[in-house]
Amino acid sequence: MGSDDEAARPRVGTNLASMLTLSEVGIDFDRANAARIYDYFLGGAHNFASDRAQAARIVAANPDMPRVCRVNRDYLGRVVRWCVEAGIDQFLDLGSGVPTVGNVHEIALRLAPGARIAYVDFEPVAVQHAREITEGLDGVSVTQADLRQPEEVLRAPTVAGLLDFTRPVAVLAIAVLHFIDDDVPAIFGRYREALSPGSVLAINHGSSDQDDPVLAEAVRNIERGYRGSATPVVLRDRRQIRDLLTGFELVPPGLVDPVHWPAADPEVEPIGAYAGIGRLP
Known part of the structure; x- marks a missing residue:
């Protein structure tokens, strides 16, 4: 089992993952963002645990x-x-x-x-x-x-x-x-x-x-x-x-x-x- 920090990291391609750090680009891992939620709904891999959790709430409200x-x-x-x-x-x-x-x-x-x-x-x-x-x-x-x-x-x-x-x-x-x-x-x-x-x-x-x-x-x-x-x-x-x-x-x-x-x-x-x-x- 990975740590909680690892679970919160983005589902991203290897090259992109190596480029992204909080200090470099100021990413907020904890708050969902529309662009990454949209990516998740389209089957993409460039989203965080917070985005997937928010997406689950959206689908619960509107399965469509x-x-x-x-x-x-x-x-x-x-x-x-x-x-x-x-x-x-x-x-x-x-x-x-x-x-x-x-x-x-x-x-x-x-x-x-x-x-x-x-x-x-x-x-x-x-x-x-x-x-x-x-x-x-x-x-x-x-x-x-x-x-x-x-x-x-x-x-x-x-x-x-x-x-x-x-x-x-x-x-x-x-x-x-x-x-x-x-x-x-x-x-x-x-x-x-x-x-x-x-x-x-x-x-x-x-x-x-x-x-x-x-x-x-x-x-x-x-x-x-x-x-x-x-x-x-x-x-x-x-x-x-x-x-x-x-x-x-x-x-x-x-x-x-x-x-x-x-x-x-x-x-x-x-x-x-x-x-x-x-x-x-």
């Missing part, structure tokens, strides 16, 4: 949570493909999380070999693993920064030196904004100011503002499951989520549940979120 994460991931893939087909080959992925199957760079570079992808996250495990798997890839960068500080993000050499903001850029904020208890419309207003016409903002935000009361309660149960973590959930209604895209023109079909973007799929149960793409005129 692993499917919710997979739906969010599938939506991200469809967004990236839509952007490339629309002629956008630059991506700023905010709150990118722990990289897993179906990464932005995997999809974008396969469809557009000259694509550029700038990943941004503040969680040390997510950042370190992203750097590990993208090392040596042209057109891909990883930045440790807080998306709530747009100036810091946009000034970072790994962003400003990679993306050409005189051309359209796709800003991705997928399944991350409901972890931010700030004036998000104001934050994204500052990102919008840096973008050229034709750029897009893609979002996906959980919400209990649902016509189906059972689905609404399921979303509230997820919110309850995240309480006590370092990244509690902040639910917003449909109007508030639409406000996140102020200044952008909604691309059809507008704000819909992720399973229904870009086309309705009556065979798949909704997850209780609003997703969509706004395009800068």
